[in-house]
Amino acid sequence: MSDRQLADWREHALKLESEINKVVVGQESPIRLITTAIFARGHVLLEGDVGVGKTTLLRAFTRGIGGGYQRIEGTIDLMPNDLVYHTYLGEDGKPHVSPGPLLMSGEDLSIFFFNEINRARPQVHSLLLRVMAERTLTAFNKEHHFPHMLVFADRNQVEKEETFDIPSAARDRFMMEIPIVVPGDPAIREELMFNPKFHDVDALVGTVEPEVLEFDKVNGIARIIQNSIDASQTLRRYALDLWTATKSPELFGVQVSGVEMSRLIISGASPRGVGMLLSAARVNAWLNNRTAVVPEDIHAVFHETIAHRLVFSPVYEMRRTEIARELLSGIINGVSAP
Amino acid sequence: MKTALAYMQKILLQCVALCLLLSASTALMADEIRLPALDPKLAKISIVEPERDSGYTVGDLLTRVVTLEIKKPYKLLDTSLPIVGYEKRYQGQIIGIELRDISKEEREKADSTVYTIALTYQVFTRNVVAKPAALPPEFVKVQGGKDIYEYRIPSWNFRISPIAVFGEVKLETDLSPFRGPVQKTDKQERIILNAALVVLALAALGLVYILGVHAWLPRMGGPFARAYRELRKLGKLPASDETLKLGLGRVHQAFNASLGSSVFSGNLEQFLQQKPVFAAIRHDIEQFFDLSRRVFFEQSDAQQFGAEQHEWLRRFTRRCRDCERGLKPEKQV
Incomplete structure (x- = not known):
């Protein structure tokens, strides 16, 4: 039965991918990674320059997944209670309290979209920590559950004014941090520039077939995927070596240009991080119609699941993106399997 | 009377002897009169000396070619050229260098004459250790109108070397006239050279093996x-x-x-x-x-x-x- 379910759901997942690829062109790799995160039940943080299509991409996924969708914009004066409730004066002239974005859809909340998360204060990040980790929230003397909720967030690292760094504990809650870059293909660039279809985002997102997935059944299939896709002893040893290498890359002969390796890493990948890595690798194997995880499945998600979890010495933080890319490529090249 | 005659004869002989002595010394003094030196602006000299300046021994020939350019109307007097066979002296002592041959060529130019003089000397001295020697300076005469001037061709220093290493050859133990010249043996040096070549070859092989990443031939041992x-x-x-x-x-x-x-x-x-x-x-x-x-x-x-x-x-x-x-x-x- 589960084999049949896995095959059917794979069809759905691939259809969702193709729907998104129709409206967001030249982003096949990020779309595959977000699909992977959805079925691995992991939160996603998109990072990229202004206007590269981060929000469009997430809105398109939201439409394809279905379920309750809430969105909030990160601003410097946003407070945690703005996520939970808001007050207003009603027509009757009396104050009213209505649920905020987190509570509005109740248990049907499928996607919580946090736009420009790095503009929100650390207090807001703190609230989000619990919601992301436990998918629960206590408000109005009641515990609210969001079993189907995924947090999609985006941030741009170009602007530094009136922004707050997301602490490493909050970053660790995200399964993936996916970089979005402008497509390099000149034909795609020309299409983005001259085809009016891509200029009206609302209309564009509206072309995505709604509710390709049944949002309330994704948790179930995700469990089946994790239980069905095998990981051999050799692969486990390989994954353990990768984990060790994120803490002590020098043991595997990994070098990064201009970096003193013994002083680079303060903290490597967390157990939660490598757990998410394997969950994502299993989903990648399933999407590629395999019954077991192979090293290539880990490679496909390694950078996006690990890079944002590494804590570097402050002296190297300014070159974080460049160093993380070179370090993780070095780890993949330096650790062998079998 | 007879005694007085003998005394006068004796006095006369002494006078004759004194006159002869005085005339000889006058001639000698006339011969030693130094002529004025030629103005250096009037002559240009270049000399091609022998290729090496050491290793000469008895019997060796050394040739130096002197090219002397003298402005007209001055001319080199052929009679002033050194005489073949004359044994050279230094402070009255024979130095063992003898002029063996001399040749002279003249070439006229518009305002000067170029004399090319080849002087070949032979060494007639030797020593048990190396000693300094010199081809002596030559003085030639140049005539300009009625005046005669002297021009000095400079000397050239070299070393006379012994025929054999001092103490190595004992002629008294081997006086056979049928033996050729005694030669120094190089047997030991050849053994050392061969041993060094073997060590060099082994070292080169080892280096090839190391540079070849522990393989004897390229692309082997990969x-x-x-x-x-x-x-x-x-x-x-x-x-x-x-x-x-x-x-x-x-x-x-x-x-x-x-x-x-x-x-x-x-x-x-x-x-x-x-x-x-x-x-x-x-x-x-x-x-x-x-x-x-x-x-x-x-x-x-x-x-x-x-x-x-x-x-x-x-x-x-x-x-x-x-x-x-x-x-x-x-x-x-």
């Missing part, structure tokens, strides 16, 4: 060659899943060592780009990674591995080794 040797040893063990895993792991190591980083099926293209000699067996390499995947990662009870896979792996590794050596790989059976 990662796949080593893996193939180990697989042949493994082939002597009974075929099992464990030996197959060991063999596959060994070939993976060879791939990693060949590229310098881990090779997976995902970066096979990168491997083939950097190692194009393996492109000929691309299909086999893909088969290898497929086999490795089934053995290491996608195990299932339905899959059985046996001697066939072992044999295939051994042949595959041999083909990789051939590619590594730049040879055409044998066809896969």
Whole structure:
């Protein structure tokens, strides 16, 4: 039965991918990674320059997944209670309290979209920590559950004014941090520039077939995927070596240009991080119609699941993106399997 | 009277002897009168000296060619040229250098005359150790109108060397006139030279071996060659899943060592780009990674591995080794 379910759901997942690829062109790799995160039940943080299509991409996924969708914009004066409730004066002239974005859809909340998360204060990040980790929230003397909720967030690292760094504990809650870059293909660039279809985002997102997935059944299939896709002893040893290498890359002969390796890493990948890595690798194997995880499945998600979890010495933080890319490529090249 | 006559004879003889002595000394004084030196602006001299300035011994000839250019109307007097056979002296002592030959050529130019004088001297001295000597200066005379001037051709220093190393030859023990000249033996030096050449050859061989990454010939002893040797040893063990895993792991190591980083099926293209000699067996390499995947990662009870896979792996590794050596790989059976 589960084999049949896995095959059917794979069809759905691939259809969702193709729907998104129709409206967001030249982003096949990020779309595959977000699909992977959805079925691995992991939160996603998109990072990229202004206007590269981060929000469009997430809105398109939201439409394809279905379920309750809430969105909030990160601003410097946003407070945690703005996520939970808001007050207003009603027509009757009396104050009213209505649920905020987190509570509005109740248990049907499928996607919580946090736009420009790095503009929100650390207090807001703190609230989000619990919601992301436990998918629960206590408000109005009641515990609210969001079993189907995924947090999609985006941030741009170009602007530094009136922004707050997301602490490493909050970053660790995200399964993936996916970089979005402008497509390099000149034909795609020309299409983005001259085809009016891509200029009206609302209309564009509206072309995505709604509710390709049944949002309330994704948790179930995700469990089946994790239980069905095998990981051999050799692969486990390989994954353990990768984990060790994120803490002590020098043991595997990994070098990064201009970096003193013994002083680079303060903290490597967390157990939660490598757990998410394997969950994502299993989903990648399933999407590629395999019954077991192979090293290539880990490679496909390694950078996006690990890079944002590494804590570097402050002296190297300014070159974080460049160093993380070179370090993780070095780890993949330096650790062998079998 | 007779005594007075004898006394006068004696006085007369003394007077004659005194006159002769005075006339001889006057002639000698006239001969030693130095002429005024020629103005250096009127003559240019260049000398080609013998090639070496040491190692001469008795009997050796030394030739120096003096080119003297004298402005007109001044002319070199041929009578002032040195005389062949004259034994050169220094402070009255014979120095053992004798002029053996002299030749002179003249060439007229518009405002000068060029004299090329070749002087050949012979050494008639020797010593048991090296000693300094010199071809002596020559003084020639130049006439301009009624006046005569002197011009000095400078001396040239050299060293006279002994015929044999001092103390090495004892002529009193070997006076046979039939023996040739005594030569110094070089036997010991030749032995040392040969020994040094042997050491040099061994060192060069060792260096080649080290620079060749512990291989005697280029492209030998590469990662796949080593893996193939180990697989042949493994082939002597009974075929099992464990030996197959060991063999596959060994070939993976060879791939990693060949590229310098881990090779997976995902970066096979990168491997083939950097190692194009393996492109000929691309299909086999893909088969290898497929086999490795089934053995290491996608195990299932339905899959059985046996001697066939072992044999295939051994042949595959041999083909990789051939590619590594730049040879055409044998066809896969």
